[in-house]
Amino acid sequence: MKLKLPNPGLDNRIPSHEDLERMEKEEAGDRPKWDNKAQYLLTCVGFCVGLGNVWRFPYLCQSHGGGAFMIPFLILVVLEGIPLLHLEFAIGQRLRKGNVGVWRSINPYMGGVGIASLLVSCFVGLYYNTIMAWIMWYLYNSFQDPLPWSQCPLNANRTGVVEECARSSSVDYFWYRETLNTSTAIDESGGLQWWMVLALLSAWTVLYVCCIRGIETTGKAVYITSTLPYVVLTIFLIRGLTLKGSVDGIKFLFTPDVKELMNPATWLDAGAQVFYSFSLAFGGLISFSSYNSVHNNCEQDAVLIAIINGCTSVYSATVIYSIIGFRATQKYDDCIGDNILKLINAYNYPENSITESNYNEVLIYLNQTTPDILQGLQLQICDIQTFLSQGVEGTGLAFIVFTEAIIKMPVSPLWAVLFFVMLFCLGLSTMFGNMEGVVVPLQDLKLLPQTWPKEVFCGLTCLISFTLGLIFTMRSGNYWLALFDNFAGSIPLLVIGLSEMIAVIYVYGVDRFNKDIEFMIGHKPNIFWQVTWRFVSPVIMVIILVFYFVTQITNNLTYLVWDEESASFPILEPRSFPPWINVIIFILAGFPSLAIPLVALFKFIQKKCCKQKDNSYDTVDTISAKIQMNDKMKF
């Protein structure tokens, strides 16, 4: 397709191939560089592999037909994930600028894409680091035996446990009351919780010390943060497989239900998961690949990282579900054990007369002979399938389900420490990419004096983010976080991703792009890339965007609250948002998306108004004007 939008002056804004060769040989410029290829790959893998691989993918896999979910997932990785990844790597490596600079170079009207990425990275970074604060809080609390979430606190006269804890469970209580101290509605803010503020402070300072000099320091940190999760996952896999019931969990995860493939929601969720899982449209990947040498093989990198990301998702799903299988079996055994005890006590049977094997027969017999006594006992229904499919997504998975599994394992504190260190590393390496997507554009936008060193930019970003993030340390913080997660990290990213594709393929020009890639890696991209870049990936993204948009608009906006008074306690109760939340939603989802057309409009108006200034800029085209005094000044 020969569609190419007019783009005058492109050659003046970007370095030519000869310039790139020269820059490569002289190693001119004060642009930072990777120490070695491994650092670059580990950083990208760390950015892509994050908490979503551990607590979103397994849930999607299990709820959309188990093993059958792999089919849409893999198809969309190939058709959507890899092309977009290759595109971002190639354009960053070619134009050798941070996120804002790249889009401005392609066309000043498209500078809004960079600003939108900056805003989204900002919003996402705010709440993502709060999750890190929660992880660190749990990590700090893991260094004691017994673990604090294994027992309920006692009530005032020490005859039993606190009521809220008795009605739910010790892990629920520790999460909702002792960690979050959650209120019952988003408008009941409830004041800052000092322990959460401390945890948030520690999260931001750890991030600061790692990002303080940009990739110079993060490049060293990723050797640990990107590799340790794999080590811990393997340890958990070995431990998990030796526990009773783990294989049931894995079977539950992978049992295929082919009918789910007919459900469009499966394909949509797969597409969205691929897109978010690859951390596309945040701007961090473009920034990272701009520090590469010009002839780095970005095509290979894209395929490699996509494969690693996909495999990690499947691997961590296996590990998570082996532990979930163990937990479900334990709960089932406890449930049956409780029922048996009630029966033995009520009917004065001898000990060990009722076991799991004859439980059902005894129950039937008793139901026929003395049904009224049986009713009075209020036996619980024990179903292992229910336990297997309980709340296994997001923070619920990490802080409720998994912590419950850990307290049932011997030497619990060790497993707790390992698990939370793993989550910490996964989140931290993602935050590195996030910070790259915020700090570098801020430097490029020249809002603050250029002479300020990078440490100050980084410090200011961390400080301001910490202050804004205090909203999540209030009693209603959990609800705010869910709001940010739903709206800041969803639609804007899809819009930005789509704009990136259009900018590169139709504004920059796919022919020029092909030649660039041929210059960089030695061969022109083959037919697969041409077809996916020009048609397939944009179409997929438009479909996902439209469906997302429609579902958000048509659904009543509700959020889940932890309310002791509600009828369904301890199950979370849906509650609708107060009306002023719509303003917040518009800021979160609308601002970044609207930044793209608004900046274009702004540039257009600027050009029209200041025509005289423009004319003088395009004037003298002489040899002396083209002599470059200082490379640094031109680029």
Add this chain to the structure above:
Amino acid sequence: MLEKILVLLCLPSALAQLCTPDASDGYKVRLSINTALGNEAYVWNENEMFLFRATLAFAMRNHFNGQLFKKSRNRINSAFLLTDKTLEFIGIPPTLAAPVIPDTPPWLIVFGVIMGVVGAGIIVLLGTSVLQKKRKKNEKSEEEDDEEDTRVKTVENGTVSDGVYNTSFSDDERTQNTSM
């Protein structure tokens, strides 16, 4: 296989009723010896019953009111090698042991350690950055001084060999240097 043992006991009342299964002041006691001791379970016989009565009598000597169970549970449990979970006075819930609360919560200690390490790291990194910058500045100003000296010298040499010392020319050189 030993059965779960149900024992009746009666608190002494003013009318000294005999303990019968329907006695109004009676409490039922349930012991699960098998669950507690497994293979080492002892046989419940008349001697054990005698010990039980004696233990209860001891408890009643210490406390006259209904609080005697709560306060002497530990002694009664140990006499039979049982715990609160395997010796139950039906209708009287056991007082739960309060969990140990340390003076400083352990999480604060870990938090302090991490913050100390991180703080030290920040100071070290910022310090080395500042030192590096100072060194660069010193090097640069030394280089500039050297350059100026050598340039001026060559100019002077040139003019000396020419025989005429052209001050205006050397002044221009100097101004050119300083503007760079």
